[in-house]
Amino acid sequence: MTTSNPDYHLETRLVHEGHERTPFGETSEALFLTQGFVYESAESAERRFLNEEPGSSYTRFSNPTVTAFEERMASLEGAEAARATATGMAAVTAAMMGQVQAGDHVVAARALFGSCRWVVEDLLPRFGVACTLVNGPNLDEWRKAVRPETKAFLLETPANPSLEIIDVAGVAAIAREAGATLTVDNVFATPLFQRPLGLGADCVVYSATKHIDGQGRCLGGVILASTEFIETKVQQFLRMTGPTISPFNAWVLLKGLETLTLRVERQTASAGFLANALHDHPKLRRLTYPGRPDHPQAELICRQMNGGSTMIALDVEGGKEGAFRFMNALRLICISNNLGDAKSLVTHPATTTHQRFAPELRAEMGIPDGLVRLSVGLEHREDLLADLGQALERV
Numbered sequence: 341m342t343t344s345n346p347d348y349h350l351e352t353r354l355v356h357e358g359h360e361r362t363p364f365g366e367t368s369e370a371l372f373l374t375q376g377f378v379y380e381s382a383e384s385a386e387r388r389f390l391n392e393e394p395g396s397s398y399t400r401f402s403n404p405t406v407t408a409f410e411e412r413m414a415s416l417e418g419a420e421a422a423r424a425t426a427t428g429m430a431a432v433t434a435a436m437m438g439q440v441q442a443g444d445h446v447v448a449a450r451a452l453f454g455s456c457r458w459v460v461e462d463l464l465p466r467f468g469v470a471c472t473l474v475n476g477p478n479l480d481e482w483r484k485a486v487r488p489e490t491k492a493f494l495l496e497t498p499a500n501p502s503l504e505i506i507d508v509a510g511v512a513a514i515a516r517e518a519g520a521t522l523t524v525d526n527v528f529a530t531p532l533f534q535r536p537l538g539l540g541a542d543c544v545v546y547s548a549t550k551h552i553d554g555q556g557r558c559l560g561g562v563i564l565a566s567t568e569f570i571e572t573k574v575q576q577f578l579r580m581t582g583p584t585i586s587p588f589n590a591w592v593l594l595k596g597l598e599t600l601t602l603r604v605e606r607q608t609a610s611a612g613f614l615a616n617a618l619h620d621h622p623k624l625r626r627l628t629y630p631g632r633p634d635h636p637q638a639e640l641i642c643r644q645m646n647g648g649s650t651m652i653a654l655d656v657e658g659g660k661e662g663a664f665r666f667m668n669a670l671r672l673i674c675i676s677n678n679l680g681d682a683k684s685l686v687t688h689p690a691t692t693t694h695q696r697f698a699p700e701l702r703a704e705m706g707i708p709d710g711l712v713r714l715s716v717g718l719e720h721r722e723d724l725l726a727d728l729g730q731a732l733e734r735v
C-alpha cells in the first residue's frame with residue numbers, strides 16, 4: 341500500500357506520495373537497481389506481457405522506483421499521469437515527437453532553451469513536420485501561425501535566459517480553438533510557482549536535473565499530462581525508443597522532491613532580496629526579475645504565477661567584456677551552465693548556451709552580449725550579495 345492521500349498538503353505529499361514499502365519495512369524508498377524482473381511461472385510471464393497481471397517486466401518499460409518518482413511528480417503537478425525520462429531533453433523530444441507525423445505543423449515560441457529550439461526548428465522538419473517560431477508574448481502571432489495541419493504548440497515561461505513571460509491561458513485558448521495541444525516547459529517557474537495544466541495546457545515537461553534534483557547530482561526529465569495523452573502519444577514512443585531514466589537517478593530525484601519546497605522557497609526569497617539590493621546598481625544596464633513590480637509583465641506574472649523565481653537576468657555594462665570581467669571576479673558564485681542548484685551559478689548565454697545563434701537572433705530572443713544569468717542557490721544571501729557587489733565593482 342502506498343501512503344498517498346490527495347487530501348494531504350503539498351509538503352506532506354512530497355515526502356510520502358508514491359512510496360510503496362517492501363516486506364522489509366524500510367523507512368526510505370527502496371532502490372530497485374535491476375534491469376529486469378523474474379516470474380513465478382511461464383504463465384505469469386505470459387500474463388505480464390498481455391498486461392493481464394500487474395508488475396514490472398523490464399526497466400525500459402517500468403520500474404518500481406521510477407514509478408514512485410512518477411507518482412510523486414503527478415501528485416505535485418496535479419496531473420493524471422507522469423512518465424520519467426533520462427533527461428529533460430528526452431522529455432521534450434518524446435513529448436513533441438510523440439504527437440506529430442510527417443505533414444503536421446508545430447508552432448513554438450522563439451525564446452526557447454537552445455536544445456528545445458533545435459528539436460522543433462531542426463529535428464522535426466527532417467521528418468516532414470513544419471515549424472513556425474513566434475514571438476511568444478504576442479498572442480496575435482500564435483493565432484496567425486495556425487494552419488489546418490497545426491497539431492502542437494510549445495512554449496517555455498519564464499523563458500531562458502531573458503525571463504520573459506508568456507500568457508499560458510491565452511496561448512492554450514488559441515491552441516484549443518485550433519484543435520492543437522499546448523506543451524509547456526515549466527523548468528524556470530518550478531512546479532511550486534506555476535501550474536500550466538490548471539491554466540489550460542495539455543502537457544508539462546521538466547528537466548528534473550534542475551530544481552527537482554536541486555543539488556547538481558543527476559540528470560532526469562518528466563512528462564506530465566492526462567492518462568489519455570500519455571497513453572496515446574507518449575508511452576509507446578518511450579517504451580520503444582528507450583530514453584529511460586536509471587532507477588538510481590529516479591531514487592535521487594525522489595529524495596530531491598522531499599526538500600523541494602524548502603529549497604525553492606529559500607532560493608526564491610534570496611533571489612528577491614538580491615534583485616532588490618542590486619536593482620539600481622550603476623554597473624547594471626538592466627536587472628530582470630519576475631518577482632519585482634517593475635518586471636515589464638508584472639501584471640501577467642501576478643495572474644499566472646504564485647511566486648517569483650530562483651533566477652535573475654543581469655545585463656552588465658560593457659557588453660561581453662563587462663560580463664566576463666564580472667564573472668571572472670566572482671569568488672563564491674561559480675561559472676556553470678546549470679541552474680536550480682544549491683550552489684549559486686552564473687552563465688553567459690551569448691557565448692555558451694545560445695552561442696550557436698547569430699547576434700540578430702540572440703537580440704530577438706532577448707539576449708544582449710552583457711547578459712549574465714544568475715541561478716541563486718542556498719548560500720547565505722549576505723555572502724551572495726557581498727560577492728556580487730565586489731565583482732560588479734571590477735566591471
Ligand SMILES: *Cc1c(COP(=O)(O)O)cnc(C)c1O
Nearest residue numbers: 427428429453500527547549560
Ligand atoms: C535544462 C533545461 C532543459 C534540458 O534539460 P536536461 O535535463 O539538461 O536535458 C530543457 N528546458 C529547460 C528550460 C532547461 O532549463
